[in-house]
Amino acid sequence: MSRPHVVIVGAGFAGYRAARTLARLTRSRARVTLLNPTDYFLYLPLLPQVAAGILEARRVTVSLPGTLRGVRLVLGEADRVDLDRRAVSYTDPEGGTGTLGYDRLVLAVGSVNKLLPIPGVAEHAHGFRGLPEALYLRDHVTRQVELAATADDPDNRAARCTFVVAGAGYTGTEVAAHMQLLTDSLVRRQLPGLRRPRWILLDVAPRVLPGMDERLSRTADQVLRARGVDVRMGTSVKEATPQGVLLTDGEFVATRTLVWCVGVRPDPLVEAVGQPLERGRLIVDPYLQVPGRDQVFACGDAAAVPDLEQPGTFTPMTAQHAWRQGKVAGENVAASLGLGRRRRAYRHHDLGFAVDLGGVQAAADPLGIPLSGPPAGLITRAYHLAALPGNRVRVAADWLLDTVLPRQGVQLGLVRSWAVPLDTASPELPRGPHRAGEPAANRSGAERPPHP
Numbered sequence: 001m002s003r004p005h006v007v008i009v010g011a012g013f014a015g016y017r018a019a020r021t022l023a024r025l026t027r028s029r030a031r032v033t034l035l036n037p038t039d040y041f042l043y044l045p046l047l048p049q050v051a052a053g054i055l056e057a058r059r060v061t062v063s064l065p066g067t068l069r070g071v072r073l074v075l076g077e078a079d080r081v082d083l084d085r086r087a088v089s090y091t092d093p094e095g096g097t098g099t100l101g102y103d104r105l106v107l108a109v110g111s112v113n114k115l116l117p118i119p120g121v122a123e124h125a126h127g128f129r130g131l132p133e134a135l136y137l138r139d140h141v142t143r144q145v146e147l148a149a150t151a152d153d154p155d156n157r158a159a160r161c162t163f164v165v166a167g168a169g170y171t172g173t174e175v176a177a178h179m180q181l182l183t184d185s186l187v188r189r190q191l192p193g194l195r196r197p198r199w200i201l202l203d204v205a206p207r208v209l210p211g212m213d214e215r216l217s218r219t220a221d222q223v224l225r226a227r228g229v230d231v232r233m234g235t236s237v238k239e240a241t242p243q244g245v246l247l248t249d250g251e252f253v254a255t256r257t258l259v260w261c262v263g264v265r266p267d268p269l270v271e272a273v274g275q276p277l278e279r280g281r282l283i284v285d286p287y288l289q290v291p292g293r294d295q296v297f298a299c300g301d302a303a304a305v306p307d308l309e310q311p312g313t314f315t316p317m318t319a320q321h322a323w324r325q326g327k328v329a330g331e332n333v334a335a336s337l338g339l340g341r342r343r344r345a346y347r348h349h350d351l352g353f354a355v356d357l358g359g360v361q362a363a364a365d366p367l368g369i370p371l372s373g374p375p376a377g378l379i380t381r382a383y384h385l386a387a388l389p390g391n392r393v394r395v396a397a398d399w400l401l402d403t404v405l406p407r408q409g410v411q412l413g414l415v416r417s418w419a420v421p422l423d424t425a426s427p428e429l430p431r432g433p434h435r436a437g438e439p440a441a442n443r444s445g446a447e448r449p450p451h452p
Ligand SMILES: Cc1cc2nc3c(=O)[nH]c(=O)nc-3n(C[C@H](O)[C@H](O)[C@H](O)COP(=O)(O)OP(=O)(O)OC[C@H]3O[C@@H](n4cnc5c(N)ncnc54)[C@H](O)[C@@H]3O)c2cc1C
Pocket: 009, 010, 011, 012, 013, 014, 015, 035, 036, 037, 038, 041, 042, 044, 045, 046, 047, 048, 076, 077, 078, 079, 108, 109, 110, 111, 128, 129, 130, 170, 171, 267, 269, 299, 300, 301, 302, 317, 318, 319, 320, 321, 322, 323, 354, 425, 428
């Protein structure tokens, strides 16, 4: 009898864990195929440290073929799921196409940058959802500071040294905290004549880290303000232009940098599946199965999973949930094939949050205990080391080096502005320039002529 075929789409927190669990439980009694555009799992929570030059980019990646024995990796992006034919069509990184038939399907495609209909934002802002965007931001910020140092016009100099981050959730807060330390260090060590760069953190919410414990918000707010970050709550962007940003309070801030961290939305692929959605997320039952489609499972950011701890709500889009849902999805797929234990419902208590604020500072509430300062910093880093599915020694080594060596202030210029549009279904891939024979537009967004 032929072995059943399980296809997992997406190798993030949920998909990676589902693949690992399935490989362990089925022990070659099922074929497990993982479809993902990159050959690595990306540990997103450490991305701000890549942008800030603390960690080298490869440190936050974990090789899929190197760590998932018994799982076949297919490099590509799913562009169509046909539930009736039980087939997933995909495009590989070189434009080739293929189709994967399945007996069980796990959709774990995560989320992408959330856009709001604000004039100019799609054209002039950059998101923070993938490695290319983190590499771009590091180069861009370094370049602005270096260009400011030789600018004769004081207005030009001030604009280049002003950085705006929209969205004060954990991503925006960490980006502002880490990048502010980076620009301070660049100016202090390399360009001492330059005025201290200005960072502005905006959010429509009344406090930073909205939705998290108020004590974490207070800690983050205090740390950021003490470092000189202009924390403006109850304020957002009304319009973005090449010259700067018009705020909702009427002020125009001259800047060349708008980092868009206002949140994420589920990957558009789930909408194309044609099943009921909750705010763009595919609705599943507590067993992570799509109602009426017993062979289809979904988990992570892309799935609306009932929160059994808070009936009537869905689990939030966090790595903590995605990672644990991936395990349950793997177990339940195995159970549905008669290869594992009985299926179980997904249930998880939040274990708290950890927000790294750079240096030795963090705001954390492990198991509900609020911490700040160096103890929080220590717990946060210990948590990340424990949570990383690989590369721990390399990450720890980079942290150690960062405490004893100055940060490298160079821009490589490998990822340019046009390669990381905000409006993209593929933040994990830099968009390539249009080549003859290729479609003019792909999932990564419509082609725009490259400019520097
Ligand atoms: C900068 C940043 C910091 C964060 N920090 C924290 C934190 O401290 N704590 C926390 O709990 N959460 C944090 N999060 C949120 C957390 O990372 C997400 O909730 C988590 O990654 C969701 O996991 P996932 O598996 O659903 O999606 P992802 O991890 O995004 O993985 C989705 C995978 O699917 C792939 N994919 C997408 N589309 C396709 C397609 N069409 N075909 C094939 N593959 C596809 C992607 O390439 C990716 O590999 C952070 C997020 C960001 C951006």
